[in-house]
Amino acid sequence: xxxxxxxxxxxxxLSKASKIIDLKSSNPSLLGISIEASVDKIVIISSNGSIxxxxxxxxxxxGLEVNEVGNILVKGRYLIExxxxxxxxxxxxxxxxxxxxxxxxxxxxxxxxxLDHEDYPLIGFRENGNKFTISASILKKAMTQTLISVDxxxxxxxxxxxxxxxxxxxLNISGTDSYRLSQKKIILSESLERxxxxxxxxxxxxxxxxxxxxxxxxxxxxxxxxxxxxxxxxFQSTILExxxxxxNAAFPKDFNSIITLGNKEFAKVIxxxxxxxxxxxxxxVNLKLQGDTIFIKSNIQQIGNFEEEFQEFDLxxxxxxxxxxxxxxxxxxxxxxxxxxxxxxxxxxxxxxLITSPEDHGLVQLVLPMFTN
Amino acid sequence: xxxxxxxxxxxxxLSKASKIIDLKSSNPSLLGISIEASVDKIVIISSNGSIxxxxxxxxxxxGLEVNEVGNILVKGRYLIExxxxxxxxxxxxxxxxxxxxxxxxxxxxxxxxxLDHEDYPLIGFRENGNKFTISASILKKAMTQTLISVDxxxxxxxxxxxxxxxxxxxLNISGTDSYRLSQKKIILSESLERxxxxxxxxxxxxxxxxxxxxxxxxxxxxxxxxxxxxxxxxFQSTILExxxxxxNAAFPKDFNSIITLGNKEFAKVIxxxxxxxxxxxxxxVNLKLQGDTIFIKSNIQQIGNFEEEFQEFDLxxxxxxxxxxxxxxxxxxxxxxxxxxxxxxxxxxxxxxLITSPEDHGLVQLVLPMFTN
Numbered sequence: 195x196x197x198x199x200x201x202x203x204x205x206x207x208l209s210k211a212s213k214i215i216d217l218k219s220s221n222p223s224l225l226g227i228s229i230e231a232s233v234d235k236i237v238i239i240s241s242n243g244s245i246x247x248x249x250x251x252x253x254x255x256x257g258l259e260v261n262e263v264g265n266i267l268v269k270g271r272y273l274i275e276x277x278x279x280x281x282x283x284x285x286x287x288x289x290x291x292x293x294x295x296x297x298x299x300x301x302x303x304x305x306x307x308x309l310d311h312e313d314y315p316l317i318g319f320r321e322n323g324n325k326f327t328i329s330a331s332i333l334k335k336a337m338t339q340t341l342i343s344v345d346x347x348x349x350x351x352x353x354x355x356x357x358x359x360x361x362x363x364x365l366n367i368s369g370t371d372s373y374r375l376s377q378k379k380i381i382l383s384e385s386l387e388r389x390x391x392x393x394x395x396x397x398x399x400x401x402x403x404x405x406x407x408x409x410x411x412x413x414x415x416x417x418x419x420x421x422x423x424x425x426x427x428x429f430q431s432t433i434l435e436x437x438x439x440x441x442n443a444a445f446p447k448d449f450n451s452i453i454t455l456g457n458k459e460f461a462k463v464i465x466x467x468x469x470x471x472x473x474x475x476x477x478x479v480n481l482k483l484q485g486d487t488i489f490i491k492s493n494i495q496q497i498g499n500f501e502e503e504f505q506e507f508d509l510x511x512x513x514x515x516x517x518x519x520x521x522x523x524x525x526x527x528x529x530x531x532x533x534x535x536x537x538x539x540x541x542x543x544x545x546x547x548l549i550t551s552p553e554d555h556g557l558v559q560l561v562l563p564m565f566t567n
Numbered sequence: 568x569x570x571x572x573x574x575x576x577x578x579x580x581l582s583k584a585s586k587i588i589d590l591k592s593s594n595p596s597l598l599g600i601s602i603e604a605s606v607d608k609i610v611i612i613s614s615n616g617s618i619x620x621x622x623x624x625x626x627x628x629x630g631l632e633v634n635e636v637g638n639i640l641v642k643g644r645y646l647i648e649x650x651x652x653x654x655x656x657x658x659x660x661x662x663x664x665x666x667x668x669x670x671x672x673x674x675x676x677x678x679x680x681x682l683d684h685e686d687y688p689l690i691g692f693r694e695n696g697n698k699f700t701i702s703a704s705i706l707k708k709a710m711t712q713t714l715i716s717v718d719x720x721x722x723x724x725x726x727x728x729x730x731x732x733x734x735x736x737x738l739n740i741s742g743t744d745s746y747r748l749s750q751k752k753i754i755l756s757e758s759l760e761r762x763x764x765x766x767x768x769x770x771x772x773x774x775x776x777x778x779x780x781x782x783x784x785x786x787x788x789x790x791x792x793x794x795x796x797x798x799x800x801x802f803q804s805t806i807l808e809x810x811x812x813x814x815n816a817a818f819p820k821d822f823n824s825i826i827t828l829g830n831k832e833f834a835k836v837i838x839x840x841x842x843x844x845x846x847x848x849x850x851x852v853n854l855k856l857q858g859d860t861i862f863i864k865s866n867i868q869q870i871g872n873f874e875e876e877f878q879e880f881d882l883x884x885x886x887x888x889x890x891x892x893x894x895x896x897x898x899x900x901x902x903x904x905x906x907x908x909x910x911x912x913x914x915x916x917x918x919x920x921l922i923t924s925p926e927d928h929g930l931v932q933l934v935l936p937m938f939t940n
Contacts, residue, residue, distance in 0.1 A: 272842065272870050279839040294871070302839050306871035466652040466675050469645065497645050498667070498679035 195264025352436030568637025725809030
């Protein structure tokens with residue numbers, strides 16, 4: 195095998211591939227990145243068992259010249275380190291022995307031991323199934339807004355990821371840890387019959403790291419897998435078994451008090467109430483609405499307590515509420531809005547609080563109250 | 568106790584004080600920062616047992632108003648967290664009970680538990696002794712250039728720090744781990760009879776973090792202590808016992824080959840030779856000078872090997888050398904020069920290599936060769 199390629203382009207794809215590699219993998223060949231050089235392109239594959247990535251580099255943009263086709267399995271970390279330190283625009287890679295490649299810049303020359311490509315598992319990438327197309331920037335933002343409610347270590351497996359459900363042209367992305375709930379509705383430009391899968395939070399995090407905002411993403415559900423195709427990359431993951439709870443039933447519809455206030459101003463008050471405590475135990479924040487004032491109080495174990503009054507808000511409904519919640523959960527929820535205004539919707543001190551914004555219609559954050567004396 | 572002060576100025580000094588605090592300290596009162604409010608200033612003291620800092624904030628620049636004098640001992644971490652989250656320009660601190668202070672912004676109000684100031688040790692700051700004055704930027708740079716050769720875990724105690732020795736108006740700052748040696752000579756604007764102390768590397772690192780480039784530093788040796796006074800801060804540390812080796816004797820004077828080359832260009836070649844190996848074991852780099860070419864080779868355990876030719880250099884003396892060294896040591900030494908040109912001075916493959924630059928007369932880096940077959 196021998197090919198010449200623009201260093202920058204090659205390094206970019208290798209870095210993407212190396213991100214998902216699990217250094218603790220029990221299968222040593224999964225520590226490698228597979229590079230397949232065919233006549234007119236290079237295919238780069240990596241996998242950690244549950245998530246797999248396949249990228250192609252064509253001649254366009256990459257200055258690729260394949261002089262001899264072939265497959266190699268390299269330890270990505272070292273090849274990446276070497277390429278980073280080479281200053282030249284092009285590099286040349288040659289298989290010189292069964293287990294050795296030569297990586298050559300203009301003057302620098304590395305001999306690098308490689309793994310046995312025959313040991314690499316055959317990974318099937320599923321490009322067909324129930325699918326829709328969405329802009330990467332919209333999808334990434336929605337994932338970021340909803341993953342805050344997901345607990346990777348939840349005992350209920352289906353809750354350790356985000357639920358994606360489509361009916362008609364409405365996509366709902368939902369996450370919950372049973373104490374809070376995040377949901378984002380997105381209207382798709384196409385309709386499909388039915389799609390309903392739970393995607394592991396690790397997959398979501400890796401996808402967010404790799405995808406670029408300008409991409410269009412094809413989101414494909416097939417038997418046991420989700421496949422995300424964007425740019426020259428196929429990103430595939432196993433999905434979570436189990437039924438996601440019917441969370442639409444969890445959202446209350448009628449509220450006794452709806453408070454409209456400045457997002458930034460309120461977030462600052464809550465962040466002051468959320469001073470981390472000595473044992474990182476969670477802080478309880480109390481919100482008391484009384485006439486034209488909101489009193490925010492918190493008690494930080496061992497450390498002390500906090501109090502602040504807040505009067506810049508509009509109110510619809512009852513001007514008398516007294517409700518407590520986990521400050522971290524509330525802060526996480528508030529932070530997902532990049533809007534000017536927030537709406538805090540309260541029924542009473544035993545029912546969930548809802549946070550929404552008129553500027554982000556699709557997003558709802560729900561936090562259960564805490565009972566305190 | 569009650570005072571009002573500009574938040575930014577107060578936070579700046581508290582952050583400085585908190586940097587040296589050792590959270591694992593067995594003396595719980597050393598977890599605190601002492602704040603003493605007198606009529607016209609505030610004094611902030613912190614210590615980890617070996618290093619102590621004392622800063623004063625006067626009325627100038629700080630808007631300080633002391634309404635009631637007194638001393639408190641606060642857990643710095645929490646007070647800093649709170650101040651960071653307060654948006655107001657001024658804050659007001661009041662001792663309201665024996666173990667409780669009130670920290671108040673315009674609207675936000677925190678009650679914070681504090682420690683008992685009576686438990687805080689009395690720390691003597693030594694402002695007199697054998698001393699010289701030096702610009703902080705020059706001192707910091709010299710420390711950074713020489714500390715690379717210091718091994719904090721060296722078995723010989725006196726080698727776990729930098730040696731500062733003055734005779735006449737010449738200051739020598741030296742560090743060594745017995746395999747390499749860094750020395751920087753600085754000409755002072757004053758002469759003193761004799762100063763010779765070993766300052767722990769931890770002290771050096773903390774000092775570098777705290778001092779600002781624009782400061783002038785008074786460097787004071789007193790019995791068992793070094794004191795550095797700059798700006799409004801007194802920084803004091805215990806020193807290391809034991810005799811520092813006579814390193815001036817270690818520097819060879821005559822060389823068989825002196826190679827002059829571009830710093831940046833050569834550093835890049837050496838960095839390519841210094842690919843980290845699997846077990847972070849050190850890589851041996853071989854430099855072979857033959858006629859008009861330098862061959863740089865390295866062999867990275869388990870990973871592979873590297874080779875590059877280098878021809879852009881001037882040579883005085885013998886054009887035939889073959890010497891090997893630890894790539895990390897060599898790389899560290901090369902990186903301390905921010906000059907255009909480097910001089911590599913070689914005797915033979917058993918004698919130390921010297922690295923200097925005509926643009927930084929005071930700095931010498933020495934690296935012992937390694938014997939390889």
